[in-house]
Amino acid sequence: MKLVRYGKPGKEKPGLIDSDGKLRDLSGKIDDFTADQLSDRALARLAKLKTDRLPLVTGRPRLGVPVAHVGKYIAIGINYIEHAAEAKMRIPREPIVFMKAVTCLCGANDNIVLPKNSKKSDWEIELGVIIGKKAQYIGEEEALDYVAGYCVANDLSEREFQIERGTQWDKGKGCDTFGPIGPWLVTRDEIPDPQNLDVWLDVNGERMQQGNTKTMIFTVAKIVSYLSHFMTLLPGDVIATGTPPGVGLARNPQVFLKPGDVVAAGVEKLGEQRQKVVAWPGKK
Template identity: 70%
Template sequence: MRLVRYGRPGKEKPGLIDDFGKLRDLSGVIDDIGPEQLSAKALRKLAKLDPETLPAVRGNPRFGVPLAKVGKFIGIGLNYSDHAAESGMPVPKEPIVFMKATSCLNGPDDPIMLPQGSKKTDWEVELGVVIGTRAQYVSEEDALKYVAGYCVVNDVSERAFQLERGPQWDKGKGCDTFGPVGPWLVTQDDIYDVQQLDLYLDLNGKRMQTGSTATMIFTVAQLVSYLSKFMTLEPGDIIATGTPPGVGQGRKPQRFLKKGDQLRLGIAGLGEQQADVIAWQAR
């Protein structure tokens, strides 16, 4: 299933995308798409619905983050060896973990704002993993059983805030709008092999990032198992699993986002984001 939340910010309704790409309204079946709707049992119930019995949504409404009530937004750094190389950093022996503030969550096509004082805002297309079942000390063999589905994440990062203003990365990761997620939450049953997904990102029509989850240093199963040893993973938590090479920081000369830029990024089977870059404004 491809689950979505659509409508004005703060007023989103639940929906799904049918096999013909048509948006169907789920608000007559569930109140929202959040932690309560992400269990295996709840998803099986939704999967039994006949999409043609659901109201079709007219027009082209805005898509919001495809799940509500996100508890934790966890990032993994340097999880592709070629990205580590372009960043001038060694391949990590264990996953590098940081947190993105949930206040940075953004609709997939909503504008990305440059924070005040920013000079090095960068892009990162990433596979997002959405937890569906509470996970504590789970094995790698069982780890994917705790995953509800997958989505596209842009781990937008202000590199000066991240790397030049102290040892913690979080300051450069959680600025407003720095967490576009979606357009869809694609459930496990629709993804044959999560370690064989192609990723891409274009800046102003020029290809910047091309990669595959096949080249991740730590697989999705390894990451879920690893994180569950340090924190309880709850339904609705999102894990951004790292980015392939081609970020602005790694280019020669370096290229960072500026007002008026346009980003287009996606992952095979998980949909596409398109966002304009604008100056910061209160929201």
């Protein structure tokens, strides 16, 4: 299933995309895609619905974050072999973990708002993972059973904030609108192998990133298991699993986002995002 939340920010309704690509309203069946709607049992109930009997949503409403009330947004750094090379970093022995503020989350096609005093805002297309049930100290062999589904994620990053202003990455990763995910959550039954998905990102129609999740250093199963040994993963938590090569920071010359740019990004079987880059309100 492809599950969505549609409508104006803060007023989203639950929906799904049917087999014909049409948006159907689920608000008569569930209140929202909250943590309790991400379990295997809850998703199985939704899968049994006759979608052609659900109300059809007309027009092209905004698509919001596909999960409500995300508790944690966890990200993995340097997780593609080629990206490690372009960043001139050694292949890590263990996953590099950092957090993105949940206030950075936004819909897949919402504007990217450059933060105040931004100089080096950059892009990072990633496979996103959405947790479906509580995970503590789980093994790698069972880790995918704890996944509700997958989504497209763009781990936007202000590189000056991230690299040149101290040793912690988080402040360059959590700016408002720096976490577009979606357009939808694709349930894990539709993605039997998350380690063979093409990922790509364009800026102004030019291909900047191209890769495949098979070149990830740490697999999705490894990441979910690993994280569960350091923190409790809860339903609705989001994990961004790392980016392939082609980020603006590593290009020669370097390229960073500016107002008016258009970013388009996608992951095979998970849909596409499209964002316009705008300046922070009031910036001269």
